[in-house]
Amino acid sequence: MLFAQTDRTGIGSIPLVLMVSFFLGLTMALLTGYQLEKFGTERLVPTLISIAFTRELGPLLTGIVLAARIGAAYTAELGTMQVSEEVEAIEAMGIGPLRFLVAPRLVAISSLMPCLSVISCIAALVGACLISWAALNLVPAAFIDAVVTSLIVSDIVIGLFKAVFFGLLIGLIACYQGLTVTGGAEGVGKATTDSVVISITTVIGFDTLFNIMVTKITG
Amino acid sequence: MSETPLVHLDNIVLRFGDKTVLDGIDLKVFSKDRLVILGQSGSGKSTTLRLILGILKPTSGVVRYRHLEVQRLSRSKLNLLRSRIGMVYQYSALISSMTVRENLALPIEELRGSSRKEIDALIEQNLAIVGMSGTEENMPSELSGGMRKRVSLARALMMEPELILFDEPSAGLDPVISSVIDELIIRLTEKTNATSVIVTHEMESAFRIATRMTMLYQGKIIEDAPPDRFRTSENPVVRQFVTGTTVGPIMETSAHADPPK
Numbered sequence: 270m271l272f273a274q275t276d277r278t279g280i281g282s283i284p285l286v287l288m289v290s291f292f293l294g295l296t297m298a299l300l301t302g303y304q305l306e307k308f309g310t311e312r313l314v315p316t317l318i319s320i321a322f323t324r325e326l327g328p329l330l331t332g333i334v335l336a337a338r339i340g341a342a343y344t345a346e347l348g349t350m351q352v353s354e355e356v357e358a359i360e361a362m363g364i365g366p367l368r369f370l371v372a373p374r375l376v377a378i379s380s381l382m383p384c385l386s387v388i389s390c391i392a393a394l395v396g397a398c399l400i401s402w403a404a405l406n407l408v409p410a411a412f413i414d415a416v417v418t419s420l421i422v423s424d425i426v427i428g429l430f431k432a433v434f435f436g437l438l439i440g441l442i443a444c445y446q447g448l449t450v451t452g453g454a455e456g457v458g459k460a461t462t463d464s465v466v467i468s469i470t471t472v473i474g475f476d477t478l479f480n481i482m483v484t485k486i487t488g
Numbered sequence: 489m490s491e492t493p494l495v496h497l498d499n500i501v502l503r504f505g506d507k508t509v510l511d512g513i514d515l516k517v518f519s520k521d522r523l524v525i526l527g528q529s530g531s532g533k534s535t536t537l538r539l540i541l542g543i544l545k546p547t548s549g550v551v552r553y554r555h556l557e558v559q560r561l562s563r564s565k566l567n568l569l570r571s572r573i574g575m576v577y578q579y580s581a582l583i584s585s586m587t588v589r590e591n592l593a594l595p596i597e598e599l600r601g602s603s604r605k606e607i608d609a610l611i612e613q614n615l616a617i618v619g620m621s622g623t624e625e626n627m628p629s630e631l632s633g634g635m636r637k638r639v640s641l642a643r644a645l646m647m648e649p650e651l652i653l654f655d656e657p658s659a660g661l662d663p664v665i666s667s668v669i670d671e672l673i674i675r676l677t678e679k680t681n682a683t684s685v686i687v688t689h690e691m692e693s694a695f696r697i698a699t700r701m702t703m704l705y706q707g708k709i710i711e712d713a714p715p716d717r718f719r720t721s722e723n724p725v726v727r728q729f730v731t732g733t734t735v736g737p738i739m740e741t742s743a744h745a746d747p748p749k
Contacts (some may be wrong), residue, residue: 350583358581361541362595362647363570365563369598 274377278339279384286334286385287392293330294318294393295400302405311405315415318397319390323420323428327390329476331382332435336468340443343374344464347447348457356448366448375440382436383429390428431479438475439468492554494519494651494683495540500549502535509535511707512549517651517685522677524686524694526729527704528738533687534578536704537653540685541573542566571599574644574682578656580636582628582643588615589624592643599647614642617679618672634665641672645680652677654686658693670696691730695719703729705738 298314305311347370350356359366394416401407446464450456493516502510509532517523525533538544539551542558551558553569561569582591592611596602602610615621618638628636637657644652657673658666670693677684688694694701694715701718703711703726711718711726721727728736 346585353584354577354579354581355583357543358575358577359583359594360543361570361573361575362599363567364595364598365567 274373275381277342278335278374278377279381282335282338282381282385283388285338286331286389289334290322290327290330290389290392291396293326293396294322295396297321297393298397298400299404302401306405311401312407312411312415314397314401314405314407315394315412316419319394319416319420320424322390322393323424324431325428325476325480326393327386328382328428328431328435329472331386331389331432332439332472332476333469335378335382335385335436336439336443336472337465339378340439340468341461341465343378343440343443344447344450344461345457347444348450348460351448351450352453352457371440371444371448374444375437378440379433379436382432382439386428386432427483431476434475434479435472438471442468442471491518493517493552494521494554495685496550496552497536497539498550498552500539500546500551502532502539502544503547508707510539510546510704513704513707513709515702515709515712517683519650519683520677520681520699522674522684522686522697522699524688524698524701525704526689526691526694526701528729529689531704532707533689533704534655537575537655537685537687540651540653541570541575567599571595571647572650574647574649574652576637576640576644576652576654576657578659580628580633580640582636582640584628586628587624588620588626588628588631588639591628591639592646595643596646610646611642614645615639617645617676618642619668634661634669637661637669638672641669641676645676648680650682652682652684654684654688656688657686658688658690666690666693667696673697691732 298318301317302311302314305313347356350370356366356370359369398409398412401412402409443464446460446467450460452459495517497513497515500510500513501508513536515536525536527533535544539546540553540558542551542561545559556569558566558569583594586594589611592614593607596607596610611624612621615623618641620635620638620642623631623635623639628639631639654673657669661669673684673686674697676682686694686697698715701711701713701715702709705725711721711723713721718726719730721730724737728738
C-alpha cells in the first residue's frame with residue numbers, strides 16, 4: 270500500500286513538477302533579468318532565482334501541483350470508498366481505516382514533497398540558467414557559481430521543512446474531505462473540489478504565516 | 489441455567505436528532521442461531537447490525553458480545569472483537585481497487601500476518617466453498633452481483649468468524665442466484681458452526697434460512713419466533729408483512745428511517 274502510494278505520489282508527479290518549475294524559472298529569470306539589466310545588475314538573477322525557489326517557490330509550487338494532482342485523487346478515492354461502504358467494510362473487519370487508508374497516504378505525500386521540491390528547484394534553475402545564457406549573456410559556469418555562492422544552508426533547510434509540512438497539510442485535508450463524504454457521486458465531486466481549494470488556500474496561508482514568523486525571528 | 493447469549497442488545501434506544509430509529513429493543517442472539525431480522529425499509533434492520541459491530545453507538549442501552557460491552561471497548565479491543573465477526577454487505581463492499589485475491593487476503597494479512605502459503609491455501613479453500621474458484625485475479629468490477637456477494641462471503645470467512653452478519657444478502661439478485669446464496673448461508677453456518685444474523689425483507693428467503701425470526705416495526709420488536717410460529721403469528725402487522733397485502737396496519741410512510749449515510 271505504502272509503495273503504491275509512494276510510486277503514484279512521487280514518480281507520477283515528477284513530469285508535471287519538472288515542466289511547471291522549468292517554465293516558471295525561465296520566465297522569472299527573463300522578466301527580472303530585463304528589469305535588472307537597466308541598472309546593470311543582471312548578474313543578480315541566479316541569486317534571486319535560487320533563493321526564491323529554494324525558500325519559497327519550490328515548496329509552494331510543488332504543494333499547489335500536489336494539491337491539485339494528488340490531493341484531489343486522495344479525496345476522490347476515499348470518497349468513493351466511503352459512499353460504496355468500502356471504508357466501513359474495512360472498519361468492520363477490525364482494520365483501522367486511519368492506519369490502512371490514511372497513514373500510507375500521509376507518509377507518501379509528506380516524505381515525497383521535499384524530494385519533489387528539490388526537483389522543482391533544480392528544474393527552475395536549469396530554465397533560468399538557459400534563458401540567462403540566451404538572453405542575458407550569462408554563461409552557465411557563471412550562473413552556477415553565483416547560485417552556489419548565494420545559497421546558504423538555512424535557505425535549503427527552511428524550504429525542505431516547508432515541503433514536509435505542506436505535504437502533511439495537503440494529505441490531512443484530502444483524506445479528511447474523502448472520509449467525510451456524504452451524498453453519493455455529487456458528494457464526491459464536491460468534496461474533491463473543496464479538497465483542492467482548501468489545500469491550496471491553506472498552503473498559501475501557512476506559507477505567508479511562516480514567512481512572517483521567520484522574518485520576525487531572524488530579523 | 490439459561491444459555492448466555494452471544495449477542496445481547498439490551499434495551500437499545502437509538503436516535504438521530506429527533507428521529508427515533510430503535511425504541512428500546514431487547515434482542516438476544518444465541519450461539520448457532522440463524523436469526524433473520526425482518527422489517528420495512530428504514531425500520532432499523534441494518535442499523536442493528538452496525539450496533540453489533542460497534543460502528544454505531546446507541547443513545548441508551550447496552551450492546552453485549554458475550555460478557556463484553558461493545559460500546560465501552562477500547563479501539564484495539566473493538567478491532568479484535570470485529571475480527572471475530574464477519575460482515576457481508578448489501579452491495580458486497582469489496583475494495584474496488586483490489587483483486588479478489590487481495591480482497592480476501594486483506595483481513596488476514598493485516599490482522600494475523602500469516603505466511604503467503606497459508607493465506608493462499610485459505611483463499612483457495614474459501615473461494616471453493618462459495619463456488620468461486622479461479623477468480624483470484626479478477627477485479628470486483630469484472631464480476632456479476634451474485635459473484636461479488638459470494639466473494640464477499642468468502643472474505644467474511646477468512647478470519648473464521650463465530651458470528652456472520654448479512655445485510656440484505658439476496659437484494660438485487662435474480663431468484664435462482666438468490667436461492668444459491670440462501671443455500672450457501674445455510675451450508676456455511678452449519679459447516680463452520682457459526683452464528684448468523686441476516687437482515688432481509690424477502691420473505692421467501694427469510695423462511696428458507698431462518699431458525700428464528702424477529703420483526704422490527706416502528707422501532708420495536710413486535711415478533712420473535714421460530715419460522716413456523718412466525719408464519720402463523722396473530723400480530724396483524726406481521727401477518728400483513730408475511731402475506732404482502734396492501735390492506736393492513738402497516739403505514740406506507742414511517743417516521744422511523746435509516747440514518748443518512
